[in-house]
Amino acid sequence: MEIQYIDASRKVEIEHFLNEWFNDDAYITAKTSGSTGIPKEIKVQKKHLIHSAKNTIKHFDLNQRSHFFLCLSTETIAGKMMLIRAIIVDGKISIGTVKKNTMDDLPKQVDFVALVPIQLEHYLNQKEKISVKTIIVGGAPISENLRALCQSVTTPIYQTFGMTETLSHVAVKCINGETNRSYEALEGIQFSTQGEQLVIHYPAIGQDALLSNDIVELIDPFHFNWLGRADFAINSGGIKLFPEQIEQKLSGFLSCPFFISSIKEESLGESICLYLDSEEPVEIKKETLLEILSKFEVPRYYKIGVTFSYTQNGKIDRLSTIKNYSSYEWRKVL
Numbered sequence: 001m002e003i004q005y006i007d008a009s010r011k012v013e014i015e016h017f018l019n020e021w022f023n024d025d026a027y028i029t030a031k032t033s034g035s036t037g038i039p040k041e042i043k044v045q046k047k048h049l050i051h052s053a054k055n056t057i058k059h060f061d062l063n064q065r066s067h068f069f070l071c072l073s074t075e076t077i078a079g080k081m082m083l084i085r086a087i088i089v090d091g092k093i094s095i096g097t098v099k100k101n102t103m104d105d106l107p108k109q110v111d112f113v114a115l116v117p118i119q120l121e122h123y124l125n126q127k128e129k130i131s132v133k134t135i136i137v138g139g140a141p142i143s144e145n146l147r148a149l150c151q152s153v154t155t156p157i158y159q160t161f162g163m164t165e166t167l168s169h170v171a172v173k174c175i176n177g178e179t180n181r182s183y184e185a186l187e188g189i190q191f192s193t194q195g196e197q198l199v200i201h202y203p204a205i206g207q208d209a210l211l212s213n214d215i216v217e218l219i220d221p222f223h224f225n226w227l228g229r230a231d232f233a234i235n236s237g238g239i240k241l242f243p244e245q246i247e248q249k250l251s252g253f254l255s256c257p258f259f260i261s262s263i264k265e266e267s268l269g270e271s272i273c274l275y276l277d278s279e280e281p282v283e284i285k286k287e288t289l290l291e292i293l294s295k296f297e298v299p300r301y302y303k304i305g306v307t308f309s310y311t312q313n314g315k316i317d318r319l320s321t322i323k324n325y326s327s328y329e330w331r332k333v334l
Contacts, residue, residue: 001086001087001090001091001092001093002091002092002093003092003093003094003095004092004093004094004095004107005094005095006094006095006096006097006105006107007095007096007097007105009097010095010097010098013073013074014074014083014095016074017074017080017083018083021046021083021084021087025046026045026046026047027043027044027045027046028043028044028046028049028080029041029042029043029044030042030043030044030077030080030164031075031076031164032163032164032165042164042165044167045205045206048167048204048205048206049080049081049084049167050084050088051204051205052081052166052167052168052205053081053084053085053088053168054088055186055187055188056081056085056168056169056186057085057088057089058187059172059186059187060112060134060136062085062089062091062111062112063089063091064089064090064091065091065111066086066089066091066092066111066112067091067092067093067094067107067109067110067111067112068082068085068086068091068092068093068094068110068111068112068113069093069094069096069106069107069110069112069113069132070082070083070086070093070094070095070096070114071096071097071098071099071102071103071113071114071115071119072098072114072115072116073098076139076164077163077164077167077168078114078138078139078168081114081167081168082114085112094106094107094110099119100118100119100122101119101122102119103115103119103122103123103126103129103130104122104126106130106132107130108130108131109130109131110130110131110132110133111132111133111134112133112134112136113132113134113135113136114135114136114137114138115135115136115137116137116138116139116140116314117137117139117140117141117142117143117146117314118314119314120135120137120146120150120157121146121149123135124146124149124150124152124153125149129153131155132155133155134155134156134158135155135156135157135158136157136158136159136160136169136172137157137158137159137160137175138159138160138161138162138169139314139315140314140315140316141244141247141248142159142175143247143248143251143252144248144249144251144252145251145252146251147175150175150176151176151177153176154177155176156174156176156177157174157175157176158172158173158174158175159172159173159174159175159183160172161183161214161226163212165207165210166200166202166205166207166210167205169186170185170186170189170200170202171183171184171185171186171189171191171224172184172186181225182219182223182224182225183223183224183225183226184222184223185221185222185223188202188203188204189201189202189222190221190222191216191218191221191222191223191224192209192218192221193216193218194211196215196216196227196230197211197212197213197214197215197216197230198211198212198214198215198216198218198224199211199212200212213229213230213231214226214227214228214229214230215227215228215229215230215233215242227242227244227245228242228243228244228245229242229243229244232244232261232318234260234261234262234270234272235269235270236262236268236269236270236271236272236296237267237268237269237296238269239296241272241296241297243259243260243261246260246272246293246297247259247260249292249293249297250292250293252292253288253289253292254276254282256276256277256278256280256282257276257277257278257308257316258274258275258276258277259274259275259316259318259321260272260273260274260275260299261273261274261275261318261322263301263330265300271299271300271301272297272298272299272300273299273300273301273302273303273330274299274301274302274303274333275302275303275305275308275321275322275325276302276303276304276305277305277306277307277308278304278306279306281304282304284299284302284331284333285333285334286298286333286334289333298333299333300332300333301330301331301332301333302330302331302333303325303328303329303330303331304328304331305324305325305328307321307324307325308321308324309321309324
């Protein structure tokens with residue numbers, strides 16, 4: 001494997017991972033994202049990581065001539081897997097900075113890049129783009145605005161579904177060109193449901209029936225539509241609502257960072273509320289929201305502050321942010 005450092009300050013981080021990878025231990029340590037709880041360390045067998053990497057290599061037709069670009073931290077499973085894929089094919093990998101505009105530093109030609117949504121958005125907004133053969137994006141949901149922006153390029157962009165416990169993605173869907181809203185399993189992986197929650201069957205990495213926290217519409221054992229996280233689902237007046245779906249609809253209406261949550265209310269059980277990160281005043285009117293949301297999806301209350309918290313892979317840390325916003329007053333949507 002050939003390594004090129006665009007960001008030389010990452011040498012210590014990369015060498016630390018390589019030392020861990022090439023030592024005599026049968027496993028490495030990885031951290032869960034912490035987006036829905038406290039991050040935890042888990043031990044992952046190297047043979048399972050190799051299988052996951054080979055699955056991606058086969059699916060995206062990567063080989064020794066492939067040039068990878070790593071702009072994610074190797075503290076995350078996504079960052080580790082980029083290095084492992086490059087090691088297995090004995091390809092070339094360029095190490096960029098972990099920042100939103102990291103794609104500004106791209107070499108002249110790159111074959112495979114993994115991004116989080118904010119990095120993808122910055123790349124797509126560039127007037128002059130370096131050629132990339134394939135982009136995968138994960139770590140957080142894709143807004144409708146970003147999905148529309150993806151249609152402006154011919155480079156295939158794939159949204160991924162996975163978690164630390166599945167050692168990167170287990171399903172992908174192309175979100176530009178002839179788009180398909182359903183996720184498709186990679187080879188050797190099948191899906192079922194327990195209630196509404198997705199169960200992942202990936203025996204090759206020791207996960208025979210992994211119950212996820214994701215609510216899905218199962219199409220068949222190899223395809224599903226993602227609806228939202230079970231952790232975040234809201235039951236308002238007996239109607240189940242998924243914040244991620246409401247957020248997608250609002251993405252074209254609100255320009256500042258935001259997310260949907262709920263508060264306890266006696267009459268409805270839970271009422272939908274909106275958290276905003278903005279230094280400027282934001283006016284939220286019910287009549288405007290009803291143009292893009294159903295009457296059941298419209299938030300009843302909102303808070304404005306400037307202290308959103310984020311996880312290492314770019315997701316809004318909802319639990320920490322809600323605590324940060326405890327001193328801000330609720331405003332009613334009129």
